[in-house]
Amino acid sequence: MPWRKPYDPLLSLAERAQRAYEVWVSEIMLQQTQVATVVPYYTRWMEKFPTIHELATANIEEVNALWKGLGYYSRASRLLAGAQKAVAEYNGMLPDNAKEMEACIPGIGRYSAGAICSIAYEPIKAPAAPIAETDTSADSTLSCPEVTQYPGDINQALIELGSTVCKVRDPTCKTCPIRPWCKAYEIAEFGRKPITDIEDVCALCEPPPETGVTGYPMKVARKKPREELDIVNVVEWHSAAKPQERWFLMVRRPEGGLLAGLYEFPTSGNVARTTSRAAQVKMPHALVSELVVPSMSIAPYDAKNRRKPSHDVIEIASIQPVRDVVHIFSHIKKTYRPQWVVLQGGGDAPPALKSARGNPSTSDSIDEGLSSTSLRPILNNMWIQLKEVPNVNMGTGVVKVWNSTKELWEGGVGGS
Structure with missing residues (x-):
């Protein structure tokens, strides 16, 4: 080591x-x-x-x-x-x-x-x-x-003794150098059959379980992790001129709290488990509208009446549900419910994004040449090319969401 x-x-x-x-x-x-x-x-x-x-x-x-x-x-x-x-x-x-x-x-x-x-x-x-x-x-x-x-x-x-001999599971007590002084071993080996006065026997309580040396130290009962549901919008944009250039929208989490400073896809956090599919489909419009500069119009998703993409209007062309992803933190059991959201229109470059203060970012997209994190500017909102998404600093749960979403287009499910 x-x-x-x-x-x-x-x-x-x-x-x-x-x-x-x-x-x-x-x-x-x-x-x-x-x-x-x-x-x-x-x-x-x-x-x-x-x-x-x-x-x-x-x-x-x-x-x-x-x-x-x-x-x-x-x-x-x-x-x-x-x-x-x-x-x-x-x-x-x-x-x-x-x-x-x-x-x-x-x-x-x-x-x-x-x-x-x-x-x-x-x-x-x-x-x-x-x-x-x-x-x-x-x-x-x-x-x-x-x-x-x-x-x-x-x-x-x-510490070494605990990792090699006195292990949480399957401890090797026979070879332990401190076995002669181990109280847990003494109780486990010699205290299993105590001679009890018949008048002291309690008929109401069950005897304590015989766990052996692994019962020590006694553990504090852990609080059951709370359950939360997040709606994750994997937002993709590509221009009509270059549909092969696929860009994905990512936002940076706050400096403090869970997954501080990591990137994720636009997310509606801790929503009610009764949230309907119809309500989920409406969420991307509000989230994307908050991130894109005000000069750009975002057309709501309408599966029946599709608009023709233009330089001034961005259309939510399609929304595909993705299978749920479960990720367990120490205190939260998080269910991510992703949906793949495809945007079209707005010109030949990804739509300009707001910075942290609500102003247009001077650099809101990451090129392939800036794959090194030491060269990248720290942006709160940014567009990432498809090849670069795996290199972004994101938590394990978000990586699972990304992999599940990729399965859609790799399996032939269209996004537009």
Whole structure:
């Protein structure tokens, strides 16, 4: 693992700060993600942003491009925000104590702060206070002898133990080096058949399930994710003169919140599940009208009375339903209901779009030559050529929507 290095007490403060940055990136990437998946992402990240100063000068587009495919994109935006704050307020060095790091750096919680500080900075004594055996809260820690040197090595060893021996499923207790001191193993092996006084037997309650060592630590019951329905409009435009040049409309999400800074197709979010097909067909007109400059007229979709495309009028030529796509976030079960919307008219170039402030964008389309995210301007609304859509920074759910929509025309379903 490229982020693993032996602790060196001779490192200078600046070198320890660099080490803290490296550990921080690895800790955030490893959240909810397997080591094998993280290694190539970590390597590319450190090649692009070898120091916290270089990360702080990046934009969200560059960061999301490197993170693409790793999921949980808020982690990437918080790394960027944390680096910018560390450079602005701490001279580019993460705080060297866990309490301050947790309180002051965005996206770093108690666990990550403790791991980073113990691995990169000065040793910290473990508290000697006894802990109740039944305590399963976040305040519980492993009771161990006082350690005065290299707590990071111990923490990394415990992490390694958890990933290779004391696993969530199928732990290999027989080879565990701390088995003689493991309370969970003791209970599982020797506490299965307690001798109970017949007068103490309760006839009302069922006995607790025997889960063995995997029953510890006891997990807090997770709240069921709420369900939401989004109507996603995959809007395509092509001119009558060059129908082979296909452009797709994409909008950028806000800097904060779910999927911050990523692109998506124009979407009506969290609509009622009772929304009819007739109501869905009316949505693209309002959404596109909000994005196109006022000088351009948008004709509503009318399947019976088709207009002839002109330079002044854009017509919604067709709307094709796409199969539902389900994507589960940590707290939301999202159902995307896409529809493929084809526009015609408006001239030989894609219709001009409004910028963030409602004015025409100076550059609202992305050419093939600007495939690199470092060369692209950051636009809130833009037209993307068909070949370039897969290169856009978008979440996994939106990628699923795109792939489902492509199946329509690849399967011979016409859009006009």
